[in-house]
Amino acid sequence: MYRYTVADVFTSTPLQGNPVAVFTDASEISEQRMQRIARELNLSETTFVLPPRGDADVRVRIFTPVNELPFAGHPTLGTAFVLGAEMKGNILRMETAAGLIPFAFERNGDRIVRATMRQPIPTWKQYEKQMILMSALGVESPSLPVVAYRNGPRHVYVGLGSVTELEAVQPDLRALATLPDMAAICFADADTHWRMRMFSPAYGVAEDAATGSAAGPLAIHLIRHGRLCYGERVEIRQGVEMGRLSTMYATVHGDGDTVSSVEVSGAAVVIARGELLL
Incomplete structure (x- = not known):
């Protein structure tokens, strides 16, 4: 027992x-x-x-x-x-x-x-199969570079231009399942916070209500592309489309391209x- x-x-x-x-x-x-x-x-x-x-x-x-x-x-x-x-x-x-x-x-x-x-502080690089991923997600033009971050699992970040676009994403899960060892993280600016969705049939999860390991790298991604500052706490909401609202807070400290700490609460x-x- x-x-x-x-x-x-x-x-x-x-x-x-x-x-x-x-x-x-x-x-x-x-x-x-x-x-x-x-x-x-x-x-x-x-x-x-x-x-x-x-x-x-x-x-x-x-x-x-x-x-x-x-x-x-x-x-x-x-x-x-x-x-x-x-x-x-x-x-x-x-x-x-x-x-x-x-x-x-x-x-x-x-x-x-x-x-x-x-x-863990992630490593990152440009995602090598961007065109296949965009087709599987039904996204034509991401708002930021598509980058893969690894802090254990590998998360690939796809920025969208609005929350409306984020809510409309209906991925082809069979196509996503052909992309091994990755979770697709779609996100959008919601003014007072950021909204996020995660799809990962490769990890056995069609859509996740809260992906805490993706919250820290999202904050790094936003900092690297001028949407957030080091030391600034960002609120991230996920699971809205699933009826399971989740709220995460992430703070990243560092200088330039050097990240010294990643905290998620x-x-x-x-x-x-x-x-x-x-």
């Missing part, structure tokens, strides 16, 4: 945001069974908490329904909320396959109201607890 907790992430409202299932004691679960459990639950990600191997408080493995990810944003933040509720400190150091991810908690009494993670709320009878 394996116990798990479900949290809605990047929201403080139940049944909004992006859900993640967290198995808080996965020491007896094999890698093969982790993948099968993630496929059974069929959420965009499921996490498994293990004893740390290095200088961390916990180690976390992250699975989509079809593969394991070295790092992802909403599942690690949701896991941090679940674990932080059972601890008294405000710092949690999480070991992932992409490195150590520190979390800082803000509390109202004993309740965590916000967590901030320091994400948000809320989460526990909505369910259960047991797998295995």
